[in-house]
Amino acid sequence: MVRSGGVAGMVLTVDVDAAELDPDAATALTVLVDGCDLVDGPPSTVADGFAYEVTVAGDDGSVRRARFGQGGAPPGADALVAWVIDGSHGTRRLGR
Amino acid sequence: MARRGVSVVSGRLTGVSGCRCEIAPPSLLLAVAERGDPRVRDAALRTLLTSAALRSRRSSLGPTLRRLGISPADVAFLPARAPATGPDNTVYDMAGGDEGSLPGRRVRGSADAPVADTAVNEAFDGAASTAAFYRDVFGRDSIDGRGLDLVSSVHFGQRYDNAFWTGDQMVYGDGGGGVFAAGALTRALDVVAHELTHGVTQFAAALQYRGQSGALNESFSDVFGSLVAQWARGQDARAATWLIGEGTLEPTLGGALRSMIAPGTAFSGDDQPADMDGYADLPVDDDPRNDNGGVHVNSGIPNRAFAEAARALGGRAWETVGPVWYTVLTDGRLRPTADFAACAALTVTVAGERYGEGSPQQDAVRGGWEAVKVRLAADPR
Ligand SMILES: [Zn+2]
Numbered sequence: 001m002v003r004s005g006g007v008a009g010m011v012l013t014v015d016v017d018a019a020e021l022d023p024d025a026a027t028a029l030t031v032l033v034d035g036c037d038l039v040d041g042p043p044s045t046v047a048d049g050f051a052y053e054v055t056v057a058g059d060d061g062s063v064r065r066a067r068f069g070q071g072g073a074p075p076g077a078d079a080l081v082a083w084v085i086d087g088s089h090g091t092r093r094l095g096r
Numbered sequence: 097m098a099r100r101g102v103s104v105v106s107g108r109l110t111g112v113s114g115c116r117c118e119i120a121p122p123s124l125l126l127a128v129a130e131r132g133d134p135r136v137r138d139a140a141l142r143t144l145l146t147s148a149a150l151r152s153r154r155s156s157l158g159p160t161l162r163r164l165g166i167s168p169a170d171v172a173f174l175p176a177r178a179p180a181t182g183p184d185n186t187v188y189d190m191a192g193g194d195e196g197s198l199p200g201r202r203v204r205g206s207a208d209a210p211v212a213d214t215a216v217n218e219a220f221d222g223a224a225s226t227a228a229f230y231r232d233v234f235g236r237d238s239i240d241g242r243g244l245d246l247v248s249s250v251h252f253g254q255r256y257d258n259a260f261w262t263g264d265q266m267v268y269g270d271g272g273g274g275v276f277a278a279g280a281l282t283r284a285l286d287v288v289a290h291e292l293t294h295g296v297t298q299f300a301a302a303l304q305y306r307g308q309s310g311a312l313n314e315s316f317s318d319v320f321g322s323l324v325a326q327w328a329r330g331q332d333a334r335a336a337t338w339l340i341g342e343g344t345l346e347p348t349l350g351g352a353l354r355s356m357i358a359p360g361t362a363f364s365g366d367d368q369p370a371d372m373d374g375y376a377d378l379p380v381d382d383d384p385r386n387d388n389g390g391v392h393v394n395s396g397i398p399n400r401a402f403a404e405a406a407r408a409l410g411g412r413a414w415e416t417v418g419p420v421w422y423t424v425l426t427d428g429r430l431r432p433t434a435d436f437a438a439c440a441a442l443t444v445t446v447a448g449e450r451y452g453e454g455s456p457q458q459d460a461v462r463g464g465w466e467a468v469k470v471r472l473a474a475d476p477r
Pocket of ligand 1: 006007047048290291294314317
């Protein structure tokens with residue numbers, strides 16, 4: 001998951017591998033991903049709004065990706081973003 | 097927008113009469129007045145016209161009144177100028193809600209004493225200081241130049257690491273989400289003023305938020321964000337740190353969001369170029385990594401041009417180079433698609449008009465752009 005923009009203008013990338021999560025967290029993530037409509041949404045209309053990219057790579061080799069702006073998340077994406085960005089799972093990196 | 101409009105209608109018109117416009121920014125009522133069914137529309141319009149909050153804004157009603165078939169003479173009872181009391185300043189509490197519940201619950205108005213919630217008081221004071229700066233230094237009547245009321249909503253989202261201007265109001269998250277220190281977004285006056293200046297730019301040069309015009313948009317917000325903070329401290333340009341958002345980040349990330357005098361040094365991973373040799377030619381697309389063509393990246397270049405000019409002159413930057421940048425932003429010559437070269441040329445022209453051709457001030461402005469390697473027309477001397 002990539003989040004950029006905001007007043008800080010930083011690019012934050014968070015990678016979460018479900019295989020490395022404890023069972024409860026892996027289940028929570030699976031539910032959130034299944035409940036997320038991974039389609040593009042409109043970009044942010046405000047200066048310093050966040051821009052997001054969500055990429056889900058499945059075990060079967062499938063890759064789905066959605067890009068959208070703050071306030072323009074497709075159904076379910078806000079919850080998934082909050083779990084990944086606010087949570088303590090995975091690895092996070094600042095930079096382009 | 098529609099959702100916000102609907103909530104405003106129910107909030108305004110249910111068992112409420114003759115009340116002031118305290119629930120939502122007047123622009124939301126304008127939307128209702130334009131789009132609602134006739135009964136709702138008339139009620140919203142009546143509320144608008146009797147609203148104390150709108151008395152300062154007759155001029156901004158023009159287009160809506162025309163669409164509704166009302167002549168300006170019908171509202172001549174509204175004063176053209178803002179009352180001496182200035183724009184209202186109101187803070188709302190979002191209690192963790194998101195865009196759908198803006199502006200939130202009203203918790204402090206213009207005449208109210210401070211409340212127990214620090215974020216509320218900081219948002220209130222930051223908006224008041226920024227408006228006072230634009231009024232006292234440049235004679236500007238609020239964000240739009242026409243007395244626009246100041247509306248701020250705090251506690252947006254959960255541990256939300258951002259503050260932003262929606263187009264008619266300020267919104268602050270609490271921070272604490274891994275990038276900003278908790279509470280930092282309302283605490284830093286330069287961050288508050290940065291966001292409110294996005295509003296000034298919206299009503300003035302309306303610089304497009306992409307590529308070089310977007311980087312200029314970002315830079316004007318940093319320039320005036322920094323100037324508001326320097327003005328509030330009474331600080332000399334040579335004493336200023338020229339850091340934006342100093343102390344707002346999680347300490348492990350670094351000391352500030354941006355350095356205007358030394359772009360690229362504010363935090364670990366800061367990739368702002370310090371001059372055109374390092375210009376990041378990022379595409380304007382929907383990839384978040386590209387930041388609308390590098391609006392927060394290349395803004396370091398015009399930022400440094402300003403800071404170098406102000407430092408060269410010394411003294412109060414809001415009285416030396418600040419007025420040049422303000423004139424460029426607001427007097428109509430800077431186009432919405434302006435690039436760095438166009439903005440640079442205009443600052444040199446305006447410095448010449450204000451201080452004289454060949455004046456030390458014009459030389460300093462020229463020197464600022466030369467330091468960042470933005471090409472200027474040859475000096476005629
Ligand atoms: Zn900005």
